[in-house]
Amino acid sequence: MxxxxxxxxxxxxxxxxxxxxxxxxxxxxxxxxxxxxxxxxxxxxxxxxxxxxxxxxxxxxxxxxxxxxxxxxxxxxxxxxxxxxPLLPGDAGGRARVRALAQLVACDIHPLNNLRVLQFFDHEWNVPQPERDEWVLHWMRTGFAALEAMLVGSFDTGRFCHGAEPGLADCCLVPQLYNARRFHLDLNPYPTLCRIEEACLALPAFDAARPENQPDAI
Missing domain, CATH: 3.40.30.10 (Glutaredoxin)
Incomplete structure (x- = not known):
């Protein structure tokens, strides 16, 4: 180890x-x-x-x-x-871009569909399941639409979120798309995200990290 x-x-x-x-x-x-x-x-x-x-x-x-x-x-x-x-590019501009993409997922999308937030809605406010699901889907759609636009609008986007090698942004993107499928989000409006996800999951590093490949997977 x-x-x-x-x-x-x-x-x-x-x-x-x-x-x-x-x-x-x-x-x-x-x-x-x-x-x-x-x-x-x-x-x-x-x-x-x-x-x-x-x-x-x-x-x-x-x-x-x-x-x-x-x-x-x-x-x-x-x-x-x-x-x-490296998970980050060698230039300051590239690093700032990759961090922005990663933080869009980790700070703006993910916290709003986190387990403890949904448990609070259920246990403390008795929010019905359909309303909880719509909360999750709304914020995923909002975040993914922005992420798709940022990737499509940049010449720095390559096979992966930034260039020809996976990095920090891809580490965040792939798990969030996994979450999106759990909530049955229609991913057709986000072809760039899905294309990058496909390229990532073809790599052993991503495949080994999949939830279903973990020792505690149910």
């Missing part, structure tokens, strides 16, 4: 999925510590895990004695510590 890399992950968590892709793209060896987000009332709320990650979320990455949280921060850390197979 590469310097004791241990990823606390849930097979269906899109944030953990991002980090699995990044680790795989960099060719790093790591172990998986499953944290089931539903079983036992949510294993992320157990005292031992809450002490490790006070937000009680996944992923968490332990690197030796260092504990890292938040998927984008983890991926940026991996980029700095393991510069091989």
């Amino acid at each position: 590469e310097d004791g890399l241990k990823l606390y992950s849930y097979w269906r968590s899109s944030a953990a999925y991002r980090v699995r892709i990044g680790l795989n793209l960099k060719g790093l060896d790591y172990s998986i510590a499953p944290v089931h987000l539903v079983r036992d009332g949510g294993q992320q709320h157990a005292p031992d895990y809450a002490a490790l990650n006070p937000q009680e979320l996944v992923p968490t990455l332990r690197h030796g004695e260092r504990v890292l949280t938040q998927s984008l921060a983890i991926l940026e850390y991996l980029e700095e510590v393991y510069p091989q197979s």
